[in-house]
Amino acid sequence: MKTKTKIKQSFDKGSSSYESNCDIQRLICHQLVNFFFERKEKITLSKDIKGLDLGAGNGILSFELLKFIKFEKLHLIDFSDKMLDLAKKKIKQSFVTYEVKDFENLNEIEKFNFIFSNMSLHWSKNFNVLLKKLLEKISNNTLLFFSIPNSIYFEKKEPFYNFDNLMNKFPDIKNLLNQLDKNKYFLESKNITFKENFNNLFSFFYKLRSIGANVNTENKKKSLIRLRKQKTKLSVFYNINFVLIKKL
Numbered sequence: 001m002k003t004k005t006k007i008k009q010s011f012d013k014g015s016s017s018y019e020s021n022c023d024i025q026r027l028i029c030h031q032l033v034n035f036f037f038e039r040k041e042k043i044t045l046s047k048d049i050k051g052l053d054l055g056a057g058n059g060i061l062s063f064e065l066l067k068f069i070k071f072e073k074l075h076l077i078d079f080s081d082k083m084l085d086l087a088k089k090k091i092k093q094s095f096v097t098y099e100v101k102d103f104e105n106l107n108e109i110e111k112f113n114f115i116f117s118n119m120s121l122h123w124s125k126n127f128n129v130l131l132k133k134l135l136e137k138i139s140n141n142t143l144l145f146f147s148i149p150n151s152i153y154f155e156k157k158e159p160f161y162n163f164d165n166l167m168n169k170f171p172d173i174k175n176l177l178n179q180l181d182k183n184k185y186f187l188e189s190k191n192i193t194f195k196e197n198f199n200n201l202f203s204f205f206y207k208l209r210s211i212g213a214n215v216n217t218e219n220k221k222k223s224l225i226r227l228r229k230q231k232t233k234l235s236v237f238y239n240i241n242f243v244l245i246k247k248l
């Protein structure tokens with residue numbers, strides 16, 4: 001099965017327990033909203049805000065932004081229809097529309113001037129290509145802001161067996177942002193590390209699986225069964241990048 005199909009199916013499946021297990025995604029979402037509003041003075045918001053939520057999932061980021069921003073229209077896209085159903089339950093305003101779509105095959109992106117995403121873009125096949133395409137296609141004065149993991153690491157009392165194999169690699173966002181032409185784009189970014197405690201390594205992976213975020217994108221062989229033997233308590237650190245870009 002293709003990796004993308006696996007990711008879609010995994011989020012379809014995770015949708016039933018996403019709301020009760022997405023506490024880290026929710027925390028990150030609130031920090032992304034803070035990150036954006038802390039910088040609001042530096043950017044001028046257009047009067048007719050046409051929003052686009054990429055990988056909207058349960059719609060949490062749109063839901064939070066709707067509390068503060070007057071949208072003319074808002075479009076939520078996700079390739080998991082089941083995840084998008086969660087958003088439909090949450091957001092019912094008439095100017096809000098939904099579409100089951102892969103964010104790597106977007107067209108008419110220039111119609112939107114306020115584009116955002118929480119914890120979704122790293123699931124793309126090639127994040128560098130996606131970001132470059134987005135930046136090229138969006139119209140001038142469009143805002144793009146998102147959160148994306150940089151790394152996930154562990155603090156543990158005893159060493160784990162061959163652990164590296166179990167985690168996906170995240171995009172090298174710092175390098176990518178360094179290459180951005182500052183004459184064409186206004187850029188602000190920030191890193192925040194979030195900590196979550198688990199009773200053992202298996203509970204961490206079990207939680208990832210419960211929200212559908214456990215697909216191994218590098219097709220490495222992994223067996224969670226042997227993790228059951230790891231009984232040590234551990235802290236998981238999620239290092240997240242917050243990025244705001246405006247095309248000048």
Ligand SMILES: C[S@@+](CC[C@H](N)C(=O)[O-])C[C@H]1O[C@@H](n2cnc3c(N)ncnc32)[C@H](O)[C@@H]1O
Nearest residue numbers: 011055056057078079080083102103118120123
């Ligand atoms: C971790 S969830 C985040 C959902 C939501 N934004 C939040 O903050 O909780 C990742 C979402 O990205 C979606 N996704 C992953 N790859 C996608 C793609 N190529 N096109 C559209 N949606 C995608 C998944 O279906 C899932 O709903």
